[in-house]
Amino acid sequence: MPDWRTRLAVSFQVDGNTVQITPIDQFSPTFSLGAEPLHSVERTHIGVVYQPKSLTFSITVRAIGGVVGQLTALALKGTPFDILLQEAEGEDWSFASFVMRRCIITSAQPGAATISGAPSATFSGFSLETSVDPKVGEAVTA
Known part of the structure; x- marks a missing residue:
């Protein structure tokens, strides 16, 4: 079973030092990649209207x-800060790396003791x- 803790970090x-x-x-x-079909009186789906991308996250840690x-x-x-998700050495996983950059925390919810x-x-x-580097295919930045 993979050890996810070796793959995930906040940086x-x-x-000038990386922590x-x-x-x-x-x-x-x-990832919310909003797109709506554009319709015409004569036909449907003649085009597409793209909305801004929304990249959100939730992180749970032990206190x-x-x-x-x-x-x-x-x-x-x-x-x-950046959230880094990288392939652990010797593990079989779909991504070489996955990074969410320039992240801002908007809410925190501590749990009960x-x-x-x-x-x-x-x-x-x-x-x-965000950027994704899959093992198969080309890297993408959004």
């Missing part, structure tokens, strides 16, 4: 170590740019 710059935040328990990207504190600081400062296990926190936000 940001501090004083990575891991582990991340869950990452859910959402242990410094991960939640670092993400909360990024959110409160409004610091842009429990007697057993660590609580988790969920951070949601949007990305201004």
Whole structure:
């Protein structure tokens, strides 16, 4: 079974140095690539009207170590960051890399403390740019 924690990281710059935040328990990207068919009196679907792309995400982390504190600081400062999803060495996966760039956190939802296990926190936000490098086919940036 793959170890997803080795593949997923939040990366940001501090004083010219790259800092990575891991582990991340869950990452859910959402791409809304809106397009509507353009109709005519004579025919349907004669063209297409594109709407702006919407790139959003949700990250869930356990509230242990410094991960939640670092993400909360990024959110409160409004610091842009990158989410990196890369192929682990020796693993069979569809992508060589997947990156959401210039991300901003718009909401944070800490979980309740429990007697057993660590609580988790969920951070949601949007990305201004993304790039995907599939193993088969050419890389795409949106």
